Amino acid sequence: MGRKLKNQVPCMHVAQLLSLLVLMFLSTAKADYVEIRSTGSSVIGGTINFTAVLYDDGQVASTGNYMFNWEDNTAVGNHAEINTKYPYSNWSVTYPMNTTKPGDYRVTLKVDKSYVFWINIASNHIDYKLDDSLGGDMLLIQNDTKRKNNYVSTVKPVNHTILLRPSDAKLLAEKAYEVQTYWFRNCTYIGVINGLSYIAQYTEADQNYKIEALVVANFEKPPEPPTTTSTTTTTTTTPKPTTTTTSKPTTTTPKPSTTTSTPSHVNVTTPTQKQRRRRGAVAPALLKGKVENQPLPSNLTITAGVDSNATKVKLPLSLSPLLMDKESPYNCLTGQLKREPNKLTGLFKHYVVSKAPVSDFKASGQNWLQRGDMLRLQINCKGSPSLEMCIQVYNAPYNATGNEICRYYFPLETCEYNYTRFFYESKTVLFFIRNEVSEKLNQVTINMYEAKVQSQLSVVVVPVSFTLIAVILIVFGVSYYIQSRNRFTVEVADFNFGDTQSVDMEYKTFQQRLIDSIREVLPWRRRYSEFGSDIEPEFDHNGAIGGTFDNNDGHQRQVAAEDNENNATTSATNGNVNIDSNLRYNSLN
Missing domain, CATH: 2.60.40.1930 (Macroglobulin (MG2) domain)
Structure with missing residues (x-):
């Protein structure tokens, strides 16, 4: 027993070691x-x-x-x-x-x-x-670019292309004899075409369309076309051939290998390899290639496999030729699909919304500004909503390259915008406007200048004008006043046939009397002449200068009376009426 236990101990260690290694x-x-x-x-x-x-x-x-x-x-x-x-x-x-x-x-x-x-x-x-049906997507390709949404432009044709799954595309390229696509627009059958795409242009803006495509792949070999034989005489000598049949065993169905001999003097017509090509088959390149990575040529047309005798349908859209000689196996209204053996089908749908691109994008306003003036620009364009705008400002001079990226767009209800801003220096303003199908860039350069400050013309003209008007009014007023006084001058004739006691007071004017009063105050006086002149000397009746000065008023009156009497007597002697010689005319103004 002890030996057995001793032999079991190493075995247990080996088992534990193996367990550790496995773990x-x-x-x-x-x-x-x-x-x-x-x-x-x-x-x-x-x-x-x-x-x-x-x-x-x-x-x-x-x-x-x-x-x-x-x-x-x-x-x-x-x-x-x-x-x-x-x-x-x-x-x-x-x-x-x-x-x-x-x-x-x-x-x-x-x-x-x-x-x-x-x-x-x-x-x-x-x-x-x-x-049990083909899978993939319908792509909308416009301007050599795959549309990421349902919106298409009204000014460019649209290529509707069915992109199959890689495995489905490989199957059709290798085994399908014919691939046809039936197209529907808004549940209306518009025709069939060989291949997987057709081209249309949506010319009316802001319209909605539902595009459906039924792809039918036929895997049944079509019947061979009838062959024609020609009779010729050929003389040949050949040995009698032998016919053998061998088979290669595999895990699947055996594929026999057959050797066929031709008897002598027999005319045989062998069909060429071209007659065995699948009718209407789609090229592998079209099925395998990724459309988004291979831009289509601008002059792409779908005309392969179109019969010249087939009836073409004319649609309001600009379409590639579609055939109407076949009935569609799909009823769009009921959704029923007629299936046939040895045929695979695939139904694809895509919604299309037509939009007018941004056009006639322009900015109007004054872009030459005096320093300190406000910039006011009117932005106008045409295009379908929804519209968005973005503005970027650069130091002038700046030329847009078209690679600028604007990040902060704001919506516009209409394609009109008033841009008002103050700039102290010259700038270049870039306006970006976009909608779902297009984006436009417009560049406006703002130039600032300084002008010499001059007084306004009104500051000089207005005061001078009013001053001249005032002078003219004053001159005309004074002239009118003088003319009015001269017009109303009154002449008075004073005839005194009676008492001449106060004649000395009547013949003198106010000025003369004023001068007499002043002279009476002064220590010396001069006797006025009977005409009131203070310049000429006064003569007496004897012709002596100066006369007799007497302060006695009574004496003066007596002398004056004597003079008047003498004058009157002289006048009477000459035949004149006895009129006071001291008659004077006083003009009262």
Whole structure:
């Protein structure tokens, strides 16, 4: 018993050591991760490609001895074991059209690595779908650019293109004999065309359209066209041929290999390879290429496979030629689709909204400003809403390159905008206006200048004008006053035939009397002449100068009376009437 126990102890240690090693391998294996990718879902009859990459701690694993175990959950149960030294693997599976049912499926992958024995180090799975109809998208291509939304411009033609899934496109390119597309606009059948695209132009702005396309791929080989034989006489000598038939065994249906001999003196017409080409088949380049990465030529037309005798339909839109000689298998109103064996169909829809692009974009206003003036610009354009504007200001001089990016757009209700701003220096203003189908840029350069400050003309003209008016009014007023006084002058004749006692007071004017009063105050006096002159000397009756000065008023009156009497007597002697010689005319103004 003791020996048995001693022999069992080393065995237990070996088992524990192996367990630790297995745990270490398992813990190391758990650090690995396998990523699976595929070409996506496919139509029944197509092929799906799966790709796996093994990672170790976030990095692609190093080379080693790997086993990739692929398996799907279809009814057939496709599986594959791929042994490779590289940390990646590819697996392609074709799902026959008649034996596969549509539905959702899963592919599971397990990765084993060989140490002393195989140990599972990673596993993963991926889901995919098998459809009974073609899949993909309808693209709107305008101006060689894929439209990212439903909006198209009214000034450019639109290329409606069906982009199939990669697996579906490969199936049609390899096996389909004919591919036709039936087009509908607003649930109205407009025609059929060979291929996957047609061109139309929507000339009326702000209209909504629903475009539908039914793609029908025919996998049935069309009947061979009748052949014509010609009779010729040919003389040949050939040995008698032998006919043998061999077969190559495979895991699938055997494919016989046949050798056919031709007897002598027989005329045989062999059909050429061109007659076996699939009628109306789509070129693989069109099916496989990605439209968004390959700009279409501007003069693209869809005319391939169009019969010259077919009836063309004229639509309000500018379309590429469509045929109306075939009835559509799809009823847009009821949604019913007529299916046929050996044919695959796919229905695609896209909504289209036509928009007028931005045009006639202009800025009006004064762009030469005196320093200190306010800038006022009127922005006008044409285009369908919704419109957005963005403004950027640069130091002048600046020339727009067209690569400027404006980030802060604000909406506009109409294509009109008043831009008012104050600038102290010359600037260049860039106006960006866009809508869903176009974007325009307009550049306006603002030039500032300084002008010499001068007094306004009104400051000089107004005072001078009013001064002249005042002078003219004064002159005319004075003239009018003088004319008025002269017009109303009164002449008075004073005849005194009576007492002449106060004659000395009557013949003197106010001025004379004033002078007499002043002289009476002064120590010396001069006797006035009878005419009141203070310049000429006064003569007496004897002709002596000066006369007799007497302060006695009575004496003066007596002398005056005597003079008057003498004058009157002299006048009477001469035959004159006795009139006072001291008669004077006083003018009263």
